[in-house]
Amino acid sequence: MFRRRRREQAKHVAGETVAAPTREYGPWDADEPHPDHDRIDLGGLRLPHNAAFDVRLASVGDQHVGVVVLWEESSLQLQALAAPKSGGLWEEIKTKIKSSAKTLEERDGVFGTELAGQVTVEGATRPARYIGIDGPRWFLLAVVNGRAAVDDQVAEAFLDFVKDIVVVRGDEPMAREESIPLRRPSDPADEVDEEPINPFRRGPEITETR
Known part of the structure; x- marks a missing residue:
């Protein structure tokens, strides 16, 4: 769990005018104008602070592959992937998920089309978005499990969190759908727990942090 606030590194020098955001909310690309306030710097993702959330790095071996947020009998799982310049990766991934979970249905959400319904994992059925x-x-994949998948009031806090995430893609070549690397906060005062699991297997078999 992240236990201390840390100021996101400023990208301007004194006296330089910072451009105003051109959109109402994110997720933001690191190279576009976005609100400058405290975020947790994990390299490929910069996350807003919410003192009520238990935020953890998900890892496989020594590689950090995503983030898990726990709150109110719910989890929000996040993974940033490299995508082609042409975009449209969500359409492809959405089709893969639907083919393996026919109980999920498309619906309109704040970020566009999303999938929602019941999924079965290890014999247990639960709601998911x-x-x-x-x-x-x-491309940013956000998976909501538990109460927040059916309770809009609980889900709103997760959605607000996603709206203020900054994604740092970087300029290095990456394979299609390769995880954008994450790291522990560089400031030793920012303590962070890790989960030595991979909760991001594609599709409804995604597992929760326990």
Whole structure:
């Protein structure tokens, strides 16, 4: 769990005018104008602070592959992937998810089309929402499990969190759908727990952090 606020590194020098955001909300690309306030810097993702959330890095071996947020009998799982310049990765991933979970249905959400319904994992059925957001050369997958998947009031806090995420794609070549690398906060004062699991297997078999 992240236990201390840390100021996001400023991208301007004193006296330089910071451009205003051109959109109402994100997720933001690191290279576009976005609100400058405290965020947790994990390298490929910069996350807003919410003192009520238990935020953890999900890892496989020594590689950090995503983020898990726990709150109110719910989880929000996040993974940023490299995407082609042409975009449209959500349409492809959405089709894959639907083919393996026919109980999920498309519906309109704040970020566009999402998938919602019941999924079965390890013999247990639970509600889930799959939200995909196409960015410039990146794709962000957000999966909501538990109470927040059916309770709009609880889900709103998760959605507000996603709206203020900054994705740092970088300029290095990456394979299609390769995870954008994450890291522990560089400031030793920012303590962070890790989950030595991979909760991001594509499709409804996605597992919760326990």
